[in-house]
Amino acid sequence: MKINKNLEGNTLTLALEGRLDTTTAPDLEQAIKAELNRVDALVLDFSKLEYISSAGLRVLLSAHKAMAQKGGMKVTHVSEMVMEVFEVTGFSDILNVE
Amino acid sequence: MKELTLDAKIENIPSLTAFVDEWLEGLECPIKAQMQIDVAVDEIFSNIAQYAYGPEGGTAVIRLEFDAADRTAMISFIDSGVSYDPLSKADPDVTLSAEEREIGGLGIFLVKKTMDAMEYRREDDRNMLTIHKRI
Numbered sequence: 001m002k003i004n005k006n007l008e009g010n011t012l013t014l015a016l017e018g019r020l021d022t023t024t025a026p027d028l029e030q031a032i033k034a035e036l037n038r039v040d041a042l043v044l045d046f047s048k049l050e051y052i053s054s055a056g057l058r059v060l061l062s063a064h065k066a067m068a069q070k071g072g073m074k075v076t077h078v079s080e081m082v083m084e085v086f087e088v089t090g091f092s093d094i095l096n097v098e
Numbered sequence: 099m100k101e102l103t104l105d106a107k108i109e110n111i112p113s114l115t116a117f118v119d120e121w122l123e124g125l126e127c128p129i130k131a132q133m134q135i136d137v138a139v140d141e142i143f144s145n146i147a148q149y150a151y152g153p154e155g156g157t158a159v160i161r162l163e164f165d166a167a168d169r170t171a172m173i174s175f176i177d178s179g180v181s182y183d184p185l186s187k188a189d190p191d192v193t194l195s196a197e198e199r200e201i202g203g204l205g206i207f208l209v210k211k212t213m214d215a216m217e218y219r220r221e222d223d224r225n226m227l228t229i230h231k232r233i
Contacts, residue, residue: 021137022144023111051133053140054205065196081133088211089204090192 003031010040010071017048020056029059032066041071046078052085064095074098100162105155106147106177114160115139121162122171127233134212135171138229141205142175142184150179150225170214174228182225183218185210 001018012035020028032042042063052060060075067073076098078086086092102117104110115136122132146158161174189210190203210216215230 019136021111021140022108023140051137053137054208055140055144057204061196061199068196081130085137085208088192089208090194093193094196094199 001027003027005031005035007035007039010038011043012039012041013043013045015045015048019050019052020059021051021053022055025053025055025059028056029062032059032063036066039070042067042073044073044075046075046082049079049082052082054089057085057089057091060091060095072096102160103157104160106143106150106158106179107155108144108147110147111140111143114143117160118162118173122233125164125171125233127171131171131231131233135173135229135231138209138213138231139173141209142227142229145184145205146175146177146179149182150177169233171231171233172228173231174226176224176226178224181220183220184227185216185218 001016001020001024004015004017006013006015014028014031016028018024064073074096078097083092086095086097100121102114104114118135118139119132122135143158150156156177156179159176161176163172164170165172184206187203187206189207190200209229213229213231217228219226
């Protein structure tokens, strides 16, 4: 998985490319942790994300909680495949999906 | 039937996924079903890698079978670690808020929801979990 970072003002956008699974979820966790203190809002761009497994969901949940005390976290350009995973797991009610 | 034996380690997931994908592509599996199967492989194999064995580790066998009559792919995960039936666990409550959410159990739940059938057997001191997916 590739993570492309873009910081605009205090909003960090991470665009993910590939698969967010057990092997790659720690990379996203690290990327978010590294920037958490200096950003107010987080945007995760999923337009090039192929799929997500529960390891990825866990990272999204903890990032969502951490960002809830700041400017929040948004997930954008979610594919049908990933959206189905969000719906089945109830994450579509938790996350701010656009 | 195809089989692959490998160490039950997280770092082997990419090569296992490549093995399964190559087989599925040969069967002209639709991309959506393939990705759902890839997620299932990730969930099940990572469980085995993390929980089946102690620090000394162990191996797992992945067996691929295809029923051409009803176009069903069957993937079995066989390990000789501690007895564990993932299907015996209660489903997580997916209606809870972010604060109330527990971290465990989501993976197998996701597999249950996306596969057509799953079965678990304990035989000769081995765990065998099989997933079925029409492709």
